[in-house]
Amino acid sequence: MSINRRRFLELGLGATAISLPATASGQSGQESELRSQVGCLVDTTLCVGCRKCEEACNRSNRLARPERPFTDRHVFREERRPTADAFTIVNSYPGEPSRVQLERDETFVKVQCLHCVDPACVSGCIVGALTKSAEGPVLYEADICIGCRYCMVACPFEIPAYEYLDPVAPRVRKCTYCVDDTERTGPQPACAAACPMEAIQFGPRVDVMALAHQRIEQRPDRYIDHVYGEHEVGGTSWVYLAGRPMAEVGMMDLPKEAPPRLTESIQHGIFNYGAVPLALYGGLAGLMWLTHRRQGADDDE
Numbered sequence: 001m002s003i004n005r006r007r008f009l010e011l012g013l014g015a016t017a018i019s020l021p022a023t024a025s026g027q028s029g030q031e032s033e034l035r036s037q038v039g040c041l042v043d044t045t046l047c048v049g050c051r052k053c054e055e056a057c058n059r060s061n062r063l064a065r066p067e068r069p070f071t072d073r074h075v076f077r078e079e080r081r082p083t084a085d086a087f088t089i090v091n092s093y094p095g096e097p098s099r100v101q102l103e104r105d106e107t108f109v110k111v112q113c114l115h116c117v118d119p120a121c122v123s124g125c126i127v128g129a130l131t132k133s134a135e136g137p138v139l140y141e142a143d144i145c146i147g148c149r150y151c152m153v154a155c156p157f158e159i160p161a162y163e164y165l166d167p168v169a170p171r172v173r174k175c176t177y178c179v180d181d182t183e184r185t186g187p188q189p190a191c192a193a194a195c196p197m198e199a200i201q202f203g204p205r206v207d208v209m210a211l212a213h214q215r216i217e218q219r220p221d222r223y224i225d226h227v228y229g230e231h232e233v234g235g236t237s238w239v240y241l242a243g244r245p246m247a248e249v250g251m252m253d254l255p256k257e258a259p260p261r262l263t264e265s266i267q268h269g270i271f272n273y274g275a276v277p278l279a280l281y282g283g284l285a286g287l288m289w290l291t292h293r294r295q296g297a298d299d300d301e
């Protein structure tokens with residue numbers, strides 16, 4: 001791991017920006033284990049859809065500038081997903097003003113890789129190009145990647161994107177947690193630092209979780225009692241609060257179990273038994289082909 005990456009993670013785990021409730025210290029078991037990992041809380045009730053986070057992410061990761069400026073709100077007309085040139089995007093979900101959703105009649109939701117606690121993309125990668133660091137971020141090494149894109153099939157959140165238009169060395173692309181941002185000056189990733197509403201809180205995951213529950217407890221009129229990502233697919237590093245049911249704001253209804261169990265069993269079977277798991281991989285390849293076709297259609301559009 002580069003010095004820059006190590007520095008980011010040390011800064012993150014030492015972050016003190018979060019005002020912690022009394023219950024946030026002294027955990028044990030899994031919580032204690034997760035104290036060594038960073039996390040982010042996205043409070044969608046605070047987000048105003050300014051897209052400053054998108055712009056900061058674009059700059060931090062030196063991505064291609066979009067055709068339309070980040071101030072263009074027409075993008076909210078359709079639901080978007082992260083792409084190879086946009087590691088994070090913000091979607092808008094119109095609806096009745098609910099609870100204390102201020103005077104707005106829409107909820108804005110920032111989307112990026114959630115850096116799962118037990119990531120399916122990591123288990124799905126047969127060459128180890130994706131790894132879960134001890135500090136939380138799920139990291140990608142382009143030099144190791146063979147372009148099979150099983151990670152894209154495995155991800156339950158449909159996050160990883162692929163550089164289909166690069167004929168020489170296409171990469172899988174997703175949120176990096178800004179670990180490679182050489183201009184970083186503080187502990188926060190670029191999107192969190194840029195948010196004018198402080199809708200993104202960064203720090204140790206256990207503190208982020210404690211903050212989320214503190215907000216729900218203090219403002220039950222404002223939030224539904226659900227921290228998205230606390231349990232979904234075994235837990236995620238990025239977690240969400242909302243004033244409406246999560247399904248209404250684009251958050252997938254997912255089980256508590258981590259999907260790596262499936263991908264691992266396929267992967268291990270390939271090397272142990274050969275034929276039957278190869279058929280399973282054939283199925284995954286079919287899924288990839290469909291994904292590729294869908295991506296191709298999207299690109300054509």
Ligand code: SF4
Binds near residue numbers: 156159
């Ligand atoms: S959200 Fe998808 S790409 Fe990100 S860590 Fe989880 S499985 Fe991997």
Ligand code: SF4
Binds near residue numbers: 057190192
């Ligand atoms: S953490 Fe960094 S890479 Fe990830 S969405 Fe935020 S700005 Fe983009």
Ligand code: SF4
Binds near residue numbers: 051053
């Ligand atoms: S910068 Fe903050 S308020 Fe603006 S769209 Fe992103 S998360 Fe929402």
